[in-house]
Amino acid sequence: MRTGRRTKQWLWRWRANPLRRRDDVLEAWLVLAVWAVVAVGGTLAGAVTARAADDVFTQQRAERTPVQAVVVSDAAQSAARGYRSLVTVRWTRPDGSARTDTTVVSASPKAGARMEVWTNAKGELTTAPPSPAGAALEAAFLGASAALAATGLAAGAGAAARWRLDRRREDRWGREWDTVGPRWGHKTS
Known part of the structure; x- marks a missing residue:
């Protein structure tokens, strides 16, 4: 029984709730997508870049x-x-x-x-071509840089999208308050 409750708490943004807005669901999927891109895309970008750099250094050692x-x-x-x-x-x-x-x-x-x-x-x-150890170090550095760049790009795009969602929610709250607020009592000014 306890496991079911924890699952509901973990997936709180997807559960049925009368207060849930479409923007909340969109934000939840956005966060999930950003984490997936960071985990998979960053790793893939780093691995591909490191492999390509290592291939170039190997070719240089063979040709020079x-x-x-x-x-x-x-x-x-x-x-x-x-x-x-x-x-x-x-x-x-x-x-x-x-x-x-x-x-x-x-x-x-x-x-x-x-x-x-x-x-x-x-x-x-x-x-002179880089030594095997120097080439491995440089390929690792280039791979890590590519992974960080992909991660930063995904995180930045996600943050910008969430900022836009926040602005949209604030605008809606403002419009709703303008219609509901006067019914709650008199204004002081």
Whole structure:
């Protein structure tokens, strides 16, 4: 017997009640829908985003290769003070042709020094791909951000809809009071 009573209390917005308004039922369904979107949509958005980011990082690790390059020009003195600077480097492409380009370095290599640079499938300079651990961390961060964004969007839309329902109820209460209020007694002004 007690379980039936608890169920009625839990589902109070859906039970038959002469004071229940259509807006109350609409608000109850709205709250349920927002929670469902938050739970399912946020989780799904996070999982899909994390998976997509992990796939991109895996592809980057597969496509990018490290090659040895020779520094052609000295780095600017700014790198010696802890800043990054550009140096010109030369390396050999997979087809055997030589290529020269500039890259950012944090140290101050001298001309003739050897250094490792990363190239893409075309043999052009690119950034180093993230390590598996770094990629997993970044994918998790991106997934969590997407989940929070979806949750915030759903919660914000639900709050806006509930605010609109509250305004509508207040307007109806005001109109009803304007018709019923004068019958309850005299006005002071």
